[in-house]
Amino acid sequence: MRDDSMLTTLTGARDEPRSLVDQAFLQLQDRLIFLDIPPGSPINEGRLSQELQVGRTPLREALKRLESDHLVVTYPRRGTFATTVDITALSEISQVREVLEPLAARLAAERRGGGSRALLEELQEKLRSRGDDRLDRDEALRWDIRVHRAVYAAAGNAHLQATLDRYSNLATRIWCVVADRIPQLHEHIAVHSALLAAVLDGDPERAAAVMADHVRDFETQIRQVL
Structure with missing residues (x-):
């Protein structure tokens, strides 16, 4: 729903x-x-x-x-x-995201969220309030994309944001196809707290590293169930 x-x-x-x-x-x-x-x-x-x-x-x-x-x-x-969901495009999509997603996180952290700081703080607080509550499939997918889009906006680069929005959308469609077969979905989402903290704390290196691991983990989990 x-x-x-x-x-x-x-x-x-x-x-x-x-x-x-x-x-x-x-x-x-x-x-x-x-x-x-x-x-x-x-x-x-x-x-x-x-x-x-x-x-x-x-x-x-x-x-x-x-x-x-x-x-x-x-x-x-x-x-x-x-359009149909082209799972064979996963490698190409991941190649782009593995380069650009950490860049967006780095830029967002350098700006400490910039004009999106209030939104990032709101997302961080909502994640904290959930505690150890588990997310169902639909919640997890929506949490993932809303956090990513907030970080893209916080990077302050409209061209980077538009490019990542497009590739994130395509990646999420692939994820939706196989999400019911991914048991670690909740754990995948848990890294968002660390990502948001790094951006808000103004730690570009940590933000980029967390995002890079997050994107690689996404591809790994998809491939495990294909």
Whole structure:
């Protein structure tokens, strides 16, 4: 079940007004990433327009953006479809993330969170309040992506943020396919406390190291169940 408050934090600042295109894009992106819209399924514009309460024009603009992020694909005379999840792309995705994710963490720590510091502190406090509570599959996946996106924003580099958002989305789709077979899902999420602490403490080396280990662990866990 989707947590709207989590989605708000996951997609950015909570009080900024968003265009209809942005609203449609963010909601559809969430459904596609977490496979609420099954891979390979057709996109019914009429139904989505009603569900999202947006017109066909902003919806189509949102779909164009999603196509550039490789989350949907449009075929002439056939329509638009959710892309399939290409597990064979895991190595290529991981190669990019292993370089750029630690860089984002390092930059975020150098800025001590910058303009995203309040959000990072909020996430840190929520993790602390959970204590040893175990996360179910859906919670764990959403925690992972919301922490990563907060760190990307904290890095203060819009181009880096956009690139990592795209690759993180593709990686999360792969994770969703196999998540039920990964027993260490809770432990994977536990490193977020260390990551957030390093960023907020202004420790670039530690932040980069934690993030690098985290990304490598992600690929390792995926490969163990493939």
